[in-house]
Amino acid sequence: MNIFCFIGSMQGKNSTTLKYTKQLIDSLPSRGNNVDVFTAESLNILPCMGCNSCFATGICPQDNKDDMKMIKEKIKKCDLLIIGSPVYIHQISGSTKVFIDRLAHWSHLFPLTGKLAVVCTSTSTSGEEYVTSYLKKVVSAFGCICIDSLVINDLMLEEDINRNIMQLAEKVDKAYKNPKSLRGNVFQNGLYSSMYNQLSKHRQGYEYNYWLKNGLLDFYTFDSFLTYTLNKV
Secondary structure, eight states, X not given: OOEEEEEOOTTGGGOHHHHHHHHHHHHOTTOOSOEEEEEGGGSOOOOOOOOOHHHHHSOOGGGGTSSHHHHHHHHHHOSEEEEEEEOBTTBOOHHHHHHHHTTGGGGGTOTTTTOEEEEEEEESSSOHHHHHHHHHHHHHHTTOEEEEEEEEETTSOHHHHHHHXXXXXXXXXXXXXXXXXXXXXXXXXXXXXXXXXXXXXXXXXXXXXXXXXTTGGGOSXXXXXXXXXXXXX
């Protein structure tokens, strides 16, 4: 299992989110040697400039100035994508938002269809539901099948955290070993159908050409495209 993990914390090795996410990775029965774990402070990621070049051409002019080109290549090669963020005022951290913004056009292309995902967050007391809900929506828009979330709250007992990590590791391993049983969620199927209808009507531009080239226009629902993708592997 190839794993890519991004933790949107500037605390480096002192990050609580990183600590327990690494524990989850170490607990995965199918974990291989190809594991990339990055924290925000270890990367150079420039903010999105809002130029819409990625949506219009698939190319971000910032990619040649920072680490995002390398990051995108690693994500596309992984089997499991993990995105983690501490809770900052009931939302993701600024570093996590910068990371996600630079991948924004993927939400129209479903390039990670069939890959597994886990979202992680840590908080002192509250707000985890807002962070996990948003991160699940993001990875779903990219095409990932989000297995579940790992939530760390300072009010939780260590034994409860450890049990949750082991249960989540088992769920990820089961999904990895039985990929053809995976199904999309309501949000994914709705987003896919919306994009399908829009692109089928206008039939021009970068996104239309991407959908045509990669076979997405042959399927009206995300679940159908997911099944097709998994059967190719």
